[in-house]
Amino acid sequence: MPKNCKCAKPLGIKVRCWWLLLILFFLMGLAIFIFYSLDQQASWPMNPWRIRSLSNQSYIDVTTSVDSYFVEYPHPYQFLMDEPNRCQEESPFLVLIIPVEPHNQEARNIIRNTWGKETMVLGHVVSHYFLLGLSTEGYGTKAFQEELLLESQRHHDILQSNFVDSYKNLTIKTMVMFEWLSTHCSNTSYAMKIDSDIFLNVQKLVDLLLKAPRQHYMTGHVVRDALVLRNHDSKWFMPVSVFPDSRYPPYVLGLGYVFSLDLPRKILGASSHIRAVYIEDVYVGLCMKHEGIEVTDPPDGGLFQAGMPFYRNGCYWTSVITTILKNSKQLVDIWGLYETQTQSGC
Template sequence: MIPVAPHNREARDTIRSTWGKETTVLGKVIGRYFLLGTSKEEDGTATIQEQVLQESQRHHDILQSDFLDSYNNLTIKTMVMFEWLSSHCPNISYAMKVDSDIFLNVHNLVNMLLKAPRHLYMTGMVARGATVLRDPASKWCLPVSVFPELTYPPYALGLGYVFSLDLPKRILEASAHVKAVYIEDVYVGLCMRHLGIDPTDPPRGDLFQANVPAEPSNCYWASVITAILQSSDQLSQVWGVYQSQAGC
């Protein structure tokens, strides 16, 4: 499940031609969907919405909901994702929310999940004891009036987290009792705390990476599950390098 802005066709096409084209890994079937809100932008003679409709008719991998697609609405987008998964995926074992600027090693992801719990499970890069930022200049600022606690409960960073499919319905139910904040991964963590469920640390701390080393090792891309990239062009380059590391 890949949240992406409606206008960002380049990111979607790049994912479709790299890690997103994998449909069966280690005998397991993989599905891929892009999550979109709506846009007020226009691009030439055709509106963004018309272009998205054409793209959807071609690829059949777009889920769009009627809310303004913006950074401050990412929590809405995430709840829409949980709602869709809860109602449309009764026979699926796991889902992953992954940002569009991420390299995803689907093989390593599936390999990890083959040994993972099947129930009440969420993992990724888990933040524990993270300090709440109060600086109004920060895009992650939460004033005391919104969130009075000094630290956040444990939560899986939004760059990429995976969860068992019994969680979406429970998180949706919890959201009725948890005050919304616009930092979507923190909000999911607040809902998890309400449920009394702790996110699980991954089997290795280096599987989910925030930053790529300046000089990654020869087997770096074959060893991780996620890593943040700078652009779609970089994803295409990294994909080629990753395929050359298949023997690692």
């Protein structure tokens, strides 16, 4: 046997081993590449195909649903239930307007038995009205409307207009409030828009207003330099095509703000120039900016609480004007605490 044949078998084995190793490394590299590519498609924003897909999707969202971010206002809405003479006859110093769902009689009764019963405060008349639209939850029947009419005749504090009562129509609800105030309360100094799930210290509020300007005045929980939310999943999403700026002008949170009675006409006038967006407090801020009127910071930043603080001292409820609660039912217990603190000299 030739000498070189001694090395033939080991050399062939070595070559095959190297080929197997190369193939194995190639397969491992291919698997890693495929896995990495799939992962990048799911998470890497610089993938060109993903950019095209997102860009097209954003374009579709904006062009097909842009009108959903506006509401139908101005529009000749009519009142189905009204108190046409009461405000003029009472000439209140302060009018409280409470937007509430038509079917939520429980919330209305709770307010009537808590801060809504404060009708004479520091020698000044305070009155309240509940503002309703038309129900979309099966309560729009003739029987329900008759029940609502009886409630109105019993309490004389219900204003119902013929717009659909929904979250998206809160701007309409607010503008209808301004319409009613501008035509029914010429002898009133101030009004407040306040949600039904809010604790309100009317005594503290009137005390504040006795020292406040009588014109160009709106205060509450003031928001400045608020970012416009571009996340589609946000409840307050606003596309660039509707509002191109990155920040909103100053505005007051819609949970409760007070204003002088010269403002309703000015805000209504601005509404004919600014298309109404669905975020009502932002829209009021836009109208204020159009009129060149600035919102006013309260003298104490803690007077209008956006949420209930974890720590509350023994006189908390007599020291604030508003605090948002979990729901209107909680107001019953909170009102009891407030009255106890008042009687204890807080």
